[in-house]
Structures are given as structure tokens and as C-alpha cells.
Amino acid sequence: MEPHRRRIQVLGLAITAALLGCSTTESDGPEGPPGPRARSMTIPLEAAPESTPFSFLFGGHLYGDPGVVSAVPSPTLIAQALAIRTGPDAFLVSGGDLVRAPRPEFLVATREVLRFLDKPVFHVPGNHDHHGEDYESVFGPRFGAFSRGPALFVLVDTEAVPWHFGSDQLAFLARQTEWALARAECEHVVFFSHRVVFAAEDPRYACLLRNCNGRDGFDGSSNYDEDVVPLLRRLVDAGKHVLWFAGDVGVSWSFSAFFDRHPDQGVVYVAAGLGSTPRDILVRVHVDRGAEPRCELVSLANGATVATGEPLDQPIEHYGPEFWSREFALRGDR
Numbered sequence: 001m002e003p004h005r006r007r008i009q010v011l012g013l014a015i016t017a018a019l020l021g022c023s024t025t026e027s028d029g030p031e032g033p034p035g036p037r038a039r040s041m042t043i044p045l046e047a048a049p050e051s052t053p054f055s056f057l058f059g060g061h062l063y064g065d066p067g068v069v070s071a072v073p074s075p076t077l078i079a080q081a082l083a084i085r086t087g088p089d090a091f092l093v094s095g096g097d098l099v100r101a102p103r104p105e106f107l108v109a110t111r112e113v114l115r116f117l118d119k120p121v122f123h124v125p126g127n128h129d130h131h132g133e134d135y136e137s138v139f140g141p142r143f144g145a146f147s148r149g150p151a152l153f154v155l156v157d158t159e160a161v162p163w164h165f166g167s168d169q170l171a172f173l174a175r176q177t178e179w180a181l182a183r184a185e186c187e188h189v190v191f192f193s194h195r196v197v198f199a200a201e202d203p204r205y206a207c208l209l210r211n212c213n214g215r216d217g218f219d220g221s222s223n224y225d226e227d228v229v230p231l232l233r234r235l236v237d238a239g240k241h242v243l244w245f246a247g248d249v250g251v252s253w254s255f256s257a258f259f260d261r262h263p264d265q266g267v268v269y270v271a272a273g274l275g276s277t278p279r280d281i282l283v284r285v286h287v288d289r290g291a292e293p294r295c296e297l298v299s300l301a302n303g304a305t306v307a308t309g310e311p312l313d314q315p316i317e318h319y320g321p322e323f324w325s326r327e328f329a330l331r332g333d334r
Contacts, residue, residue, distance in 0.1 A: 034175040038144035038155050040120035041111070045091055050149055050185070053288035055088055057298065060095025060194060060247015061213060063110075063128065064276035069100065071109035076280040076300040078113060085118050089284065090148070092119055093155075095247015095273060096126025096194025097213075102138060122146075122155060126194040126248065127216055130159040143169055145176050150289045151188040152180050158195035162217025163224075170227055177231045181238055188241045188293050190285075196246040197224040198262075198269050207325045208258060208271065213248045229265060236266040241292045243268045245283070251275035255327070257283070257297055257312065260320040270295060270316070279312060 048054060064074025072078060084092070099106040114121050123129070123139055135142060142157040154176050156169060165173070180186045196212045199205035200222035209215070235242050250256045250273025257279075258271035272283045280300040287293050295316050 033145040033147055033152055033179045034172075036141040036144040036172070038122055038146045038153065039140035040091070041123055041139065042114050042117070042119065042121045045120040045146065045148065048090070048149060051289060052149065053286065054090040054149065055284050055286045057084065057087075057089045057092045057282045057284055058095060058192070058245050058247070058270070058272055059092075059250075059282040060126070060271075060273035061097040061250045062094055062274055063097055063100045063106075064274050064280075066100075066213075066251055066275075068276065071106050072113055073098070073110055074274045074276045074280060074300075076274060076276055080300050081113065081116055085116060089119065092117065092121045093153075093192050093245070094121060094123040095192060095245060096124050096159075097128040097247065097273075098123055098126065100128055102129055102134065107138060122153075122192075124155045124192050124194050124247070125157045125159045127159055127162075127214070143172055145172075147186070149287060150185060151190055151287050151293070152176060152186050154189065154191045156191060156193045158193045158197050163195055163197055163200055163219070163222040165223055165227060173228060173231055177234060180235060180240060186240070187289060188243070188287060189235050190293070191242075191244045193244070193246050194248050196248060196271055197222050197228075198244055198246070198267075201225050204262070204321055205260075205269075207321060207328060211254050211324070211328055212271075213251050213254050213273065213275075229267075232267050233265060241268075242266070243270060243285075243293060243295075246271045247273050249273040250277070250280065252277055255279070255319075255324055256281050257316055257319045258324065259295060259316045259318075268295075274300070281312065283316065 062073045062077055099110050125135060125142055129139065142160060143155055145152060145154045160166060180189050196208055199209040232242050244267055249258065249271045252275055256273060261268050270283060272281060274280045278301045282298040282300065284296050284298050285293050297316050299312065
């Protein structure tokens with residue numbers, strides 16, 4: 001990039017960062033999880049009594065159809081903006097690819113949509129959002145954590161080194177693990193990423209890896225199984241409920257909802273994303289003390305179906321590895 005164009009772009013992102021104004025997370029007291037602390041892109045997350053159940057929404061690829069250049073998120077999301085605003089959920093987590101590109105014309109318009117939702121919005125880096133050193137000035141820390149009630153929420157970056165976790169992030173994950181293990185009141189640990197990193201080397205999820213939105217930067221390997229799974233196993237062995245959400249799904253050639261409890265790890269894996277299709281869904285997660293977090297589909301279109309026409313009307317647990325292997329076999333293309 002020519003130096004003057006780069007200077008203009010940096011200036012534009014600086015102005016955008018000032019307009020976006022990421023807020024701090026207010027739910028963490030002085031005993032909150034070790035940093036970096038995740039920041040809401042919109043309003044702060046208010047503290048709540050420890051005993052109060054709550055829900056949150058998750059979805060990735062919120063910008064929607066990669067074949068359409070739009071400054072705002074998917075029309076399916078915008079159509080449900082009022083329902084989200086007035087809904088019961090405490091916050092929304094964006095699973096990466098919030099915007100088509102990290103440029104002011106996309107960021108500012110998307111920010112106005114998020115502002116209307118009137119809820120805290122947390123975000124993990126996607127390949128469309130990630131822009132080197134400029135990312136943190138616009139979106140906040142590349143990875144971070146916050147707690148609310150009986151749950152620890154951990155947002156990770158799978159873009160800085162695609163599909164891998166660097167030493168700084170592994171140290172961060174180890175700190176979160178120790179923090180959760182030291183607290184009996186922390187019953188649930190919920191992770192969020194853009195890439196479906198848990199599928200990178202696990203044959204159980206081969207269909208998921210083949211049919212996610214994209215495998216940019218994937219060299220056939222990931223250090224997820226070697227370096228991250230042992231931390232998750234420690235949490236599960238200690239009686240914590242562990243869930244991992246990924247957002248790089250949802251476009252026309254992919255699928256919008258995935259759920260599986262790994263039979264060996266005990267970790268629950270969930271993937272959900274948008275592509276501006278009739279299949280678009282978000283996942284609502286109900287969190288309470290003394291009970292495993294419960295996930296449910298929130299359809300963004302009436303009469304939602306999978307690509308072969310089957311209604312997308314079953315509990316999310318229905319849409320696991322076996323279902324999608326059959327679905328893509330019926331499509332005959334993958």
C-alpha cells in the first residue's frame with residue numbers, strides 16, 4: 001500500500017475508533033478474571049445478582065452474504081433488530097466477521113445498528129475484521145475475558161496466527177483456567193472464537209471443517225488439540241460446564257447451526273452464523289446457577305429450512321456431526 005494511502009486509512013480508523021467508543025465491562029468487580037478484560041463495543045454490561053439467571057445471544061458472520069457489498073449487517077439481523085432490542089438477553093456475542101472490511105464506511109454504519117440494539121455487544125476477531133495493529137484501536141483487545149453470575153466468558157483470537165494460539169494467548173488461557181478452578185462459584189466456562197478450531201484435527205468434525213465458511217490460512221494443523229484441550233479437560237474434570245462457540249459458518253455453501261457434546265472431552269461445541277439466507281439463526285444461551293447452560297435456536301426467518309428443504313425446527317442438539325454428514329451427502333457436492 002502506498003504510504004499516503006496508508007496514512008489516510010489509519011486516520012480513518014482512528015476517527016472510527018473514537019466514534020465506536022468501546023466500553024469497559026462493568027460486571028467484573030475487583031475479583032474479576034485476570035486480563036485482558038473484554039470490552040463491549042456498545043454499552044457496558046451491568047452487574048447482576050449472583051443468583052439471577054440470564055441469557056445471551058451468539059452468532060457469527062453477522063455481515064451476512066459475502067456476495068453482497070453492504071455497509072450494514074445481514075438484512076435478516078436488521079429485520080429482527082427490534083425483537084433483539086426488546087428481548088430478554090443480557091448481551092450479544094459476535095463470533096467474528098461483524099463487518100465485510102474494517103473500513104469506516106462499514107464500521108460506522110454497523111455501529112449504528114448495534115447502538116439500536118441497546119445491549120452490550122462483545123466481539124471476537126474474524127478474518128474480515130482483522131487488520132493487524134489497527135484491530136485493537138477499533139474493536140478493543142484481540143482476546144479477553146469477563147464474568148457474570150456463575151459464568152466466565154473467554155473470547156479468543158484465531159486470526160493473528162490463523163487457526164493457532166500464540167504463547168501470549170496460551171498464557172492468557174492458562175490464567176483463565178486457574179482463575180475458574182480456584183472458584184467454586186464459577187460453574188460454567190464459555191469460550192468464543194471465529195474459526196472452528198476444534199475441528200482442525202478431529203476426524204469427528206471433518207464435515208464441519210470441510211463446510212465451514214472458509215479455511216483461509218489453514219495449513220492442515222492447529223495447536224488447539226495439543227495446547228488448549230488439556231486446559232478444557234481440567235475444567236471438565238473439576239465439574240465445570242465447558243462450552244466452545246465458533247462463528248465462521250452460515251453462508252450459502254455452509255450451514256447455520258451446529259451442536260455436539262464431545263464424547264471424550266465432555267466439552268460442548270456450538271457453531272452458528274449468518275449468510276443472509278432463510279437458514280439464518282442466532283443461538284440463545286440460558287445461564288443459571290446449578291444447571292448446565294442450555295442452548296436454543298432463534299430463527300431470523302419464518303419457516304427456516306436447511307438447504308435440502310428440511311425444516312430447521314428441531315432442538316439445536318439435533319444438528320450435530322451425524323445430521324450434517326447426511327445433509328451434505330444429500331447435497332452431493334461435498
